[in-house]
Amino acid sequence: MGFTTTVPGTARIGADRELKRAVEGYWAGLLDATELEAVAEQLRRTDREQLIAAGLDSIPVNTFSYYDQMLDAAVMLGALPPRVAGIADPLDRYFAAARGAEGVTPLEMTKWFDTNYHYLVPEIGPATSFALDTSKVLAELAEATDAGAAARPVVIGPVTFLGLSKAVDGGAQPLSRIDELLPLYEQLLTELATTGAQWVQLDEPILVTDAHDGLPELAERVYTRIAGATDRPKILVQTYFGDAGAALAALGRTGVEGIGADLVEGSVETIKAAGLGDKLVVAGVVDGHNVWRTDLDAALATLTDLREHVGELAVGTSCSTLHVPYTLAAEDDLDPALRGWLAFAAEKFDEVAALAGALAAGRESQATAFDAARDALASRATDPRLHVAAVRDRLGALTAADRARGEATARRAAQHEALALPPLPTTTIGSFPQTGDIRKARQQLRQGQITAEQYREQMETEIAEVIALQEQIGLDVLVHGEPERNDMVQYFAEQLTGFFATANGWVQSYGSRCVRPPILFGDVARPTPMTVGWITHAQSLTGKIVKGMLTGPVTILAWSFVRDDQPLAQTADQVALAIRDETVDLERAGVGIIQVDEPALRELLPLRSADRQAYLDWAVGAFKLSTSGVADETQIHTHLCYSEFGDVIGAIADLDADVTSIEAARSHMEVLDDLNAIGFSNEVGPGVYDIHSPRIPGAEEMTTLLREALAAVPAERVWVNPDCGLKTRTTEQVTAALTAMVEAAKAARAQVEASA
Ligand SMILES: Nc1nc2c(c(=O)[nH]1)N[C@@H](CNc1ccc(C(=O)N[C@@H](CCC(=O)N[C@@H](CCC(=O)N[C@@H](CCC(=O)O)C(=O)O)C(=O)O)C(=O)O)cc1)CN2
Numbered sequence: 001m002g003f004t005t006t007v008p009g010t011a012r013i014g015a016d017r018e019l020k021r022a023v024e025g026y027w028a029g030l031l032d033a034t035e036l037e038a039v040a041e042q043l044r045r046t047d048r049e050q051l052i053a054a055g056l057d058s059i060p061v062n063t064f065s066y067y068d069q070m071l072d073a074a075v076m077l078g079a080l081p082p083r084v085a086g087i088a089d090p091l092d093r094y095f096a097a098a099r100g101a102e103g104v105t106p107l108e109m110t111k112w113f114d115t116n117y118h119y120l121v122p123e124i125g126p127a128t129s130f131a132l133d134t135s136k137v138l139a140e141l142a143e144a145t146d147a148g149a150a151a152r153p154v155v156i157g158p159v160t161f162l163g164l165s166k167a168v169d170g171g172a173q174p175l176s177r178i179d180e181l182l183p184l185y186e187q188l189l190t191e192l193a194t195t196g197a198q199w200v201q202l203d204e205p206i207l208v209t210d211a212h213d214g215l216p217e218l219a220e221r222v223y224t225r226i227a228g229a230t231d232r233p234k235i236l237v238q239t240y241f242g243d244a245g246a247a248l249a250a251l252g253r254t255g256v257e258g259i260g261a262d263l264v265e266g267s268v269e270t271i272k273a274a275g276l277g278d279k280l281v282v283a284g285v286v287d288g289h290n291v292w293r294t295d296l297d298a299a300l301a302t303l304t305d306l307r308e309h310v311g312e313l314a315v316g317t318s319c320s321t322l323h324v325p326y327t328l329a330a331e332d333d334l335d336p337a338l339r340g341w342l343a344f345a346a347e348k349f350d351e352v353a354a355l356a357g358a359l360a361a362g363r364e365s366q367a368t369a370f371d372a373a374r375d376a377l378a379s380r381a382t383d384p385r386l387h388v389a390a391v392r393d394r395l396g397a398l399t400a401a402d403r404a405r406g407e408a409t410a411r412r413a414a415q416h417e418a419l420a421l422p423p424l425p426t427t428t429i430g431s432f433p434q435t436g437d438i439r440k441a442r443q444q445l446r447q448g449q450i451t452a453e454q455y456r457e458q459m460e461t462e463i464a465e466v467i468a469l470q471e472q473i474g475l476d477v478l479v480h481g482e483p484e485r486n487d488m489v490q491y492f493a494e495q496l497t498g499f500f501a502t503a504n505g506w507v508q509s510y511g512s513r514c515v516r517p518p519i520l521f522g523d524v525a526r527p528t529p530m531t532v533g534w535i536t537h538a539q540s541l542t543g544k545i546v547k548g549m550l551t552g553p554v555t556i557l558a559w560s561f562v563r564d565d566q567p568l569a570q571t572a573d574q575v576a577l578a579i580r581d582e583t584v585d586l587e588r589a590g591v592g593i594i595q596v597d598e599p600a601l602r603e604l605l606p607l608r609s610a611d612r613q614a615y616l617d618w619a620v621g622a623f624k625l626s627t628s629g630v631a632d633e634t635q636i637h638t639h640l641c642y643s644e645f646g647d648v649i650g651a652i653a654d655l656d657a658d659v660t661s662i663e664a665a666r667s668h669m670e671v672l673d674d675l676n677a678i679g680f681s682n683e684v685g686p687g688v689y690d691i692h693s694p695r696i697p698g699a700e701e702m703t704t705l706l707r708e709a710l711a712a713v714p715a716e717r718v719w720v721n722p723d724c725g726l727k728t729r730t731t732e733q734v735t736a737a738l739t740a741m742v743e744a745a746k747a748a749r750a751q752v753e754a755s756a
């Protein structure tokens with residue numbers, strides 16, 4: 001027997017971020033392992049009961065994680081790196097792999113497909129010898145089954161696991177070792193069956209990408225073999241984040257019983273053509289990656305059409321609800337109209353149930369849900385905030401000249417004259433430690449315990465301290481430290497029209513870290529300056545140059561939930577105009593250097609290569625629109641991090657920023673060769689200090705990195721800076737590391753000047 005309603009997975013951080021607090025408490029020694037596990041068990045129970053109460057008849061389990069599901073898969077397959085093997089306690093070993101420990105560097109972290117979630121990248125090398133550890137998945141299965149749930153264990157599938165892993169120590173491409181994993185998966189299936197699982201879900205999101213050649217063929221071979229296992233549960237191969245294309249037909253030819261497909265980003269036609277007449281298809285018609293309420297009529301039409309082409313049909317979300325907040329019920333201050341347009345995870349579960357109910361017993365049986373969805377859709381279509389004439393007129397009047405600055409060499413000459421910086425100028429990326437005091441002040445302001453004036457004074461004190469610290473360390477270009485920003489996107493969203501900020505809409509970003517993505521629902525404009533007061537205040541405290549600090553349009557889009565009623569390119573240009581207004585005001589206020597961060601440039605890159613150029617064109621266009629309103633003398637910086645830059649290297653050059661600071665410390669300046677290869681000739685600040693680790697690098701280490709940088713790029717184009725902002729570090733760490741960085745820069749500068 002199949003099932004009719006499910007989701008590929010759910011969030012696990014807790015509706016009130018209970019897991020964040022518990023895990024951080026465990027790290028700080030305030031909770032022991034038993035107390036941590038008690039919190040985890042309670043969260044799993046609440047989650048399970050919520051899905052059952054919503055009416056779902058197949059409940060995903062093993063989607064809980066203390067840190068990350070890819071790390072969980074590495075543990076299950078015996079693929080943790082040898083450097084953590086000496087840590088006896090399994091939980092401490094797990095956290096050491098995730099975040100490092102005394103003498104142990106953590107696994108690398110990178111973006112999970114096109115989301116703002118980060119996974120840990122398993123390392124596969126000659127020392128990796130796979131071995132199965134089913135303890136977690138069996139325990140979570142038994143826990144749910146004992147509670148009477150129709151539990152469906154979920155694990156990462158072998159193709160995705162190895163496809164997202166990286167080769168280390170001269171080892172072969174991980175996917176070349178897939179045959180070693182197949183017996184482990186077969187054994188896993190047997191154990192799951194013995195523990196009572198009727199179904200197992202194997203997640204294979206990599207099948208919606210062309211990250212490797214021949215993925216459909218590989219999937220067919222792998223799942224033909226796995227499906228041949230005896231004594232196994234039924235297998236659901238779950239794809240998400242896009243159209244699985246040829247892989248669906250390939251899976252259709254295997255013996256697996258079920259296939260999950262994303263129908264928000266993928267096409268129903270692919271499924272209809274895939275020959276799935278004997279499969280159960282889980283149709284992901286409810287968007288798991290965005291917050292808009294489902295058009296139930298349209299979704300039901302899709303499902304009804306699809307039903308004729310598949311063996312059995314179940315309704316689901318397009319991906320795990322990990323990527324959306326828990327519930328609208330936690331939002332007290334939402335605009336009533338907006339509330340009607342939205343569905344967070346809890347509301348999505350109800351949508352799934354309503355659609356399945358309508359499929360089974362007719363739309364009339366779900367009249368309340370369908371009527372409400374129809375009303376909300378109508379209200380959204382006609383809301384004046386979504387079509388603001390002034391914004392539209394301004395966009396309509398744009399010409400190519402609005403996206404172009406003066407010639408780069410002329411700009412450089414004008415800026416060198418205006419700024420008079422030493423060779424190898426030192427700077428930071430913007431944020432300084434976000435201390436508990438800073439966050440507490442913001443909470444007090446929110447709760448009315450301090451006035452806006454008191455808050456401003458406290459932030460100005462923070463800024464003064466950060467300026468004094470930078471002067472003492474001897475940095476050349478200073479920053480104000482961003483204390484007033486809860487988040488580099490949310491801060492701007494709170495001041496722009498067309499956005500709503502949530503009160504409790506937390507989404508896991510990595511490990512225990514969360515973000516509250518704002519909701520970009522309407523036309524965007526900037527009513528008043530957003531940063532000018534803070535920056536000019538900082539500048540008033542020092543004779544050194546303070547650079548202005550903004551977030552770019554692509555990153556604002558990437559880290560928000562964005563309206564789905566018009567092309568992203570158009571929305572990006574609206575945001576770009578708002579940022580452009582700010583750059584112009586900063587310049588007018590005397591700010592000579594303005595940084596416009598675009599760390600998420602890589603994140604929105606489409607998963608299929610055919611779609612990439614169009615994206616890069618509009619993304620670069622939006623950035624240039626945001627930065628081209630200033631004179632040649634004004635120096636525009638940008639900053640990129642958190643990604644493999646190879647696929648966007650041309651676009652980085654096309655941004656045409658005067659100075660690009662870019663994450664480079666962990667990869668030993670690799671990116672500079674890539675930039676050279678495409679003839680990049682503007683200034684660049686390759687990071688010499690990996691800020692993601694609590695480890696403090698010494699001056700020698702940074703000198704080595706700097707030497708590597710100077711071997712790749714002539715000194716007159718090189719800046720010296722950390723990899724990224726310092727907000728997650730402590731003041732002690734930052735002081736020590738930046739002091740060493742300035743020392744390294746001075747030494748290198750002396751050498752450059754001596755040889756000139
Ligand atoms: N949006 C976004 N995406 C991003 C990044 C980013 O900076 N922003 N960077 C990368 C990911 N890196 C990240 C690094 C750090 C944090 C992070 O530290 N998040 C904080 C929350 C940040 C925040 O919004 N803080 C608010 C609210 C803080 C808060 O939780 N306050 C407490 C009370 C205050 C207290 O006692 O601490 C509460 O409301 O309960 C503020 O400062 O105002 C956390 O999980 O703890 C998140 C992502 C990629 N994606």
Ligand code: MET
Nearest residue numbers: 429430431597599725726
């Ligand atoms: C994730 S990129 C961060 C850039 C920002 N200016 C900061 O320093 O925090």
Ligand SMILES: [Zn+2]
Nearest residue numbers: 599641724725
């Ligand atoms: Zn960064």
